[in-house]
Amino acid sequence: MNAAIIGQMAISGALMGLVYALIAYGFQLTYATSKSINFGQGELVMLSAFFSLTLTNLGLSQHWGLGLSYGLMVPGGLIFGAIMGLVVERAGVRLALEQKSEGWILLSIILGLFFFSAAENIWGRDDRPFPTPIPEEPFHVLGLAIGPREVAVAVGVLGIMGLIELLKRKTLLGKAFEAVSADRDAAELMGISATRTVMLSYGLSGSVAALAGILVSPITTVGPTMASAIILKAFSVAVVAGLDSGFGVVLVGMFLGALESLASFYLGSGWREAPGLVLLILALALRPTGVFGKATIRKV
Amino acid sequence: MKRILLLRGAELVVFGLLAMIPLLVVNPYALGLLTLLAIYGILLIGLDVTVGYLGQVNLAHVAFLGLGAYTAGLVVTKLGLGMAPALLAALAVGLVLGGLLALPALRLEGPQFALATLSFSALSTTALNELEALTGGAQGLSLNRPPIFGHALTPPLFYWLCMALLAVVWMLMRNLLASQWGRAFEALRDSPIATDAMGVGTYRHKVAAFALGSGLGGLAGGLYAFNFQYLQPQSFTYDLMIILLLGVVLGGRKSLWGAFVGASVIVLLPNLLSNRLLFQIFSGLGFAAALAAGLQGLYRKTTRPFQALAPVVAMGILVVGGLLVENTEDWRKAIFSLMLFSVVVGLPEGLMGFTAIFLAKLFRVPHAPLPEPANIDAVLPLRPSDGTPLLVIDDLKRYFGGVKAVDGLTMTVRSGSIHGLIGPNGSGKSTVVNVISGLYTPTDGTIALRGVVLPSGSLFRVAQAGVARTFQNLQLFGELTALENILVALKGVYQSSLPMVLFGLARGEERRAQAEALALLELIGLRDQALTKAKDLTYGAQRFLEIARALARKPDLLILDEPAAGLAHPDMLQQIAIIQKIHQRGVSIILIEHHMDVVSELCDMVTVLDGGRIIAEGTPEEVKRHPKVVEAYLGQPPEPQLDGGPAPQPA
Numbered sequence: 001m002n003a004a005i006i007g008q009m010a011i012s013g014a015l016m017g018l019v020y021a022l023i024a025y026g027f028q029l030t031y032a033t034s035k036s037i038n039f040g041q042g043e044l045v046m047l048s049a050f051f052s053l054t055l056t057n058l059g060l061s062q063h064w065g066l067g068l069s070y071g072l073m074v075p076g077g078l079i080f081g082a083i084m085g086l087v088v089e090r091a092g093v094r095l096a097l098e099q100k101s102e103g104w105i106l107l108s109i110i111l112g113l114f115f116f117s118a119a120e121n122i123w124g125r126d127d128r129p130f131p132t133p134i135p136e137e138p139f140h141v142l143g144l145a146i147g148p149r150e151v152a153v154a155v156g157v158l159g160i161m162g163l164i165e166l167l168k169r170k171t172l173l174g175k176a177f178e179a180v181s182a183d184r185d186a187a188e189l190m191g192i193s194a195t196r197t198v199m200l201s202y203g204l205s206g207s208v209a210a211l212a213g214i215l216v217s218p219i220t221t222v223g224p225t226m227a228s229a230i231i232l233k234a235f236s237v238a239v240v241a242g243l244d245s246g247f248g249v250v251l252v253g254m255f256l257g258a259l260e261s262l263a264s265f266y267l268g269s270g271w272r273e274a275p276g277l278v279l280l281i282l283a284l285a286l287r288p289t290g291v292f293g294k295a296t297i298r299k300v
Numbered sequence: 301m302k303r304i305l306l307l308r309g310a311e312l313v314v315f316g317l318l319a320m321i322p323l324l325v326v327n328p329y330a331l332g333l334l335t336l337l338a339i340y341g342i343l344l345i346g347l348d349v350t351v352g353y354l355g356q357v358n359l360a361h362v363a364f365l366g367l368g369a370y371t372a373g374l375v376v377t378k379l380g381l382g383m384a385p386a387l388l389a390a391l392a393v394g395l396v397l398g399g400l401l402a403l404p405a406l407r408l409e410g411p412q413f414a415l416a417t418l419s420f421s422a423l424s425t426t427a428l429n430e431l432e433a434l435t436g437g438a439q440g441l442s443l444n445r446p447p448i449f450g451h452a453l454t455p456p457l458f459y460w461l462c463m464a465l466l467a468v469v470w471m472l473m474r475n476l477l478a479s480q481w482g483r484a485f486e487a488l489r490d491s492p493i494a495t496d497a498m499g500v501g502t503y504r505h506k507v508a509a510f511a512l513g514s515g516l517g518g519l520a521g522g523l524y525a526f527n528f529q530y531l532q533p534q535s536f537t538y539d540l541m542i543i544l545l546l547g548v549v550l551g552g553r554k555s556l557w558g559a560f561v562g563a564s565v566i567v568l569l570p571n572l573l574s575n576r577l578l579f580q581i582f583s584g585l586g587f588a589a590a591l592a593a594g595l596q597g598l599y600r601k602t603t604r605p606f607q608a609l610a611p612v613v614a615m616g617i618l619v620v621g622g623l624l625v626e627n628t629e630d631w632r633k634a635i636f637s638l639m640l641f642s643v644v645v646g647l648p649e650g651l652m653g654f655t656a657i658f659l660a661k662l663f664r665v666p667h668a669p670l671p672e673p674a675n676i677d678a679v680l681p682l683r684p685s686d687g688t689p690l691l692v693i694d695d696l697k698r699y700f701g702g703v704k705a706v707d708g709l710t711m712t713v714r715s716g717s718i719h720g721l722i723g724p725n726g727s728g729k730s731t732v733v734n735v736i737s738g739l740y741t742p743t744d745g746t747i748a749l750r751g752v753v754l755p756s757g758s759l760f761r762v763a764q765a766g767v768a769r770t771f772q773n774l775q776l777f778g779e780l781t782a783l784e785n786i787l788v789a790l791k792g793v794y795q796s797s798l799p800m801v802l803f804g805l806a807r808g809e810e811r812r813a814q815a816e817a818l819a820l821l822e823l824i825g826l827r828d829q830a831l832t833k834a835k836d837l838t839y840g841a842q843r844f845l846e847i848a849r850a851l852a853r854k855p856d857l858l859i860l861d862e863p864a865a866g867l868a869h870p871d872m873l874q875q876i877a878i879i880q881k882i883h884q885r886g887v888s889i890i891l892i893e894h895h896m897d898v899v900s901e902l903c904d905m906v907t908v909l910d911g912g913r914i915i916a917e918g919t920p921e922e923v924k925r926h927p928k929v930v931e932a933y934l935g936q937p938p939e940p941q942l943d944g945g946p947a948p949q950p951a
Binding site (some may be wrong): 107120134 | 641
């Protein structure tokens with residue numbers, strides 16, 4: 001009985017953990033090209049979720065049916081996310097990178113705050129349900145109840161990550177991305193525009209955040225604060241796995257998801273954030289480059 | 301003298317006026333705001349230590365405010381103690397927890413540091429919420445302001461207490477930040493590697509800075525608790541943290557006045573937002589200022605277009621938005637973010653940084669006069685060059701995975717000599733230097749200085765043992781002046797304990813240190829640029845300054861890593877002259893260099909590396925003719941001379 005509960009908790013936690021992994025993957029994309037991440041990424045998740053909700057409701061009000069409007073909303077939400085990612089890059093990151101300063105940390109926090117305030121005033125402070133054609137009723141595998149929406153999360157997360165990795169490896173644009181990640185200056189000398197590649201990475205990162213919002217909102221509901229807890233855990237996942245480690249985030253994300261689900265069961269729901277935070281501080285102390293990250297040799 | 305009068309005078313006037321206010325005004329609301337100003341002043345001075353001096357985005361400060369507040373509250377309610385122990389406990393909690401957090405956060409830079417502090421902040425909110433038995437959880441904690449020495453603390457008395465504490469903190473921090481400690485904090489920000497290599501120790505300074513800042517956060521928290529007499533975990537969250545950052549950045553980093561101005565802004569913000577007319581006036585003024593500054597910057601081409609225009613756009617949104625929205629309170633966060641954005645992009649020095657430059661010009665405030673340089677013989681005493689073995693390297697190996705960067709190096713550097721270390725690119729020279737200076741741990745082998753084995757794998761401890769080095773890629777403290785760069789590294793002058801420094805009793809040794817540093821600047825011909833920031837010096841001057849800074853360690857062994865790299869010919873000649881002067885004082889030198897003429901002119905002995913091994917050793921002339929050296933540099937064996945003519949001269 002106990003083992004079954006633990007298994008149940010771990011499975012549903014791990015599936016949720018994939019959302020953290022996806023957002024963390026978005027951090028990796030921008031970190032690879034520019035050594036910067038968007039500290040307001042949680043706000044992009046939230047903002048894109050609200051925008052997608054509006055799109056869905058627009059479709060529903062014209063009697064397209066949930067399936068069709070959901071199908072049209074997803075690309076719309078992804079494009080919106082990409083645009084917001086580009087806004088963050090232009091307004092918050094580029095100048096600081098040109099000056100080789102760490103001003104982008106503060107500026108991306110500031111932009112996030114602005115987005116938060118805008119969402120709060122445009123869509124209101126209440127949490128709202130997010131309609132989805134995917135049923136809620138769980139199915140049973142080996143005595144474990146698994147929700148189709150959680151499976152949809154898993155499929156969506158692994159799907160888009162696989163797709164982006166494929167693009168990175170197979171297309172010319174992807175090769176440029178890898179080149180700038182490996183050595184920005186050398187890539188520039190080879191005629192690759194590093195600025196454009198950084199823009200591309202921020203656009204992709206924004207889309208990834210938007211997808212995370214779309215996937216998670218049917219489970220958590222949509223509200224201005226929907227991402228504030230998620231984002232902390234995504235940070236943890238990114239740092240624990242290492243900001244340059246590709247699929248390491250998936251493993252760490254699932255592990256952390258399972259861990260917090262067990263923590264909230266045994267310690268009380270107020271403590272569900274705690275394991276991630278402790279893990280993050282520990283990981284930073286013991287292995288600043290991440291569990292799967294590459295240790296770099298200091299050169300002078 | 302004029303400078304001291306102006307600076308101290310301004311402090312006295314402001315604090316004097318603030319102290320008199322309760323006697324003149326009996327408006328309880330205004331008094332409340334001023335009390336809050338004092339509390340936030342202390343809080344922001346603490347935050348400025350990490351954000352300004354260490355240059356790290358610290359998102360944990362609000363947690364220390366909360367923890368300090370709860371500590372004070374619990375000391376009063378649960379232990380029944382008075383206000384003084386409560387405030388001390390709040391300070392101590394900040395210091396200790398700050399130090400503990402700094403230990404893991406210590407190795408981190410930039411985004412990782414921000415994330416670690418953010419996590420700590422979230423964790424402390426969770427703990428305050430969930431430890432209900434102690435903190436009352438979300439219900440909050442009520443407390444009474446206990447009497448002090450039998451007197452009930454009326455609002456004016458409490459105000460004076462807060463102001464007095466602010467004044468004390470102000471004075472102590474002023475002394476500390478102007479001292480060797482403050483300089484070390486700034487040096488850490490610019491180059492942690494060089495700070496370690498100069499024997500300053502990034503470790504204890506980072507922990508000290510963070511603990512100190514957090515301690516002030518805790519103290520401010522204690523006052524906060526007695527001010528509001530009601531505490532809730534959700535008062536100390538991310539939102540407040542952003543406002544605190546706004547205060548520091550807007551006021552101006554690395555400035556006590558900046559913290560004060562920032563605190564005033566934070567205190568006045570709610571009023572600004574609730575009064576429509578006031579808001580429109582201020583946003584209009586902000587827009588006008590951004591526009592004027594932006595146009596001027598564009599006209600003079602001192603700022604990039606984005607830097608000039610973005611604040612104008614942000615302030616424009618603020619003005620237009622202010623006219624459109626119904627309730628500015630609702631858009632509080634957006635307003636903060638627009639203001640903060642404009643300041644960070646358009647006015648990175650903050651209000652006080654900007655005003656300070658302006659005021660300094662207006663009153664023609666001179667820099668405090670510098671002392672006469674000390675006699676160089678006192679700073680860098682002549683040493684005998686007796687040629688005894690100084691540094692003995694025995695079978696040194698350093699592998700990176702399968703790459704054998706250094707593979708069995710044995711060499712001896714003799715006291716008082718200049719020992720050249722040359723070799724083609726990738727021959728292992730830099731690795732040798734990095735192993736000797738402690739950046740890398742050797743895979744195998746020993747290095748001994750005067751018969752004592754050098755510590756391995758720690759720049760700091762090797763520097764302490766008497767080895768100083770320069771860096772091939774310059775590692776100066778860019779934001780510090782040339783003089784300060786040397787002061788940071790200066791050995792043997794600063795000996796006062798921390799309390800002495802805090803109470804301003806260490807001024808004498810500061811003068812002595814300046815005199816010694818100026819003597820070193822004179823040695824490299826940069827005395828007249830003592831007050832120029834290192835980043836504004838010419839490239840050649842920066843290379844010279846690196847050497848002077850290393851000399852300030854008064855080292856037994858000086859390692860110069862490609863001191864002539866990238867220098868124009870006249871600069872190179874000056875560099876050779878500088879090295880010769882140092883050599884004449886009996887300092888032993890290891891010289892890594894590519895320029896053969898520099899090597900032949902300076903070195904007594906040359907070791908040639910290739911592929912991590914020694915291929916030749918001897919005087920420059922011997923080495924130049926060595927067939928293996930010629931092969932390594934020119935890539936082919938010299939052709940055998942059949943006709944007995946002169947051997948081809950290697951380039």
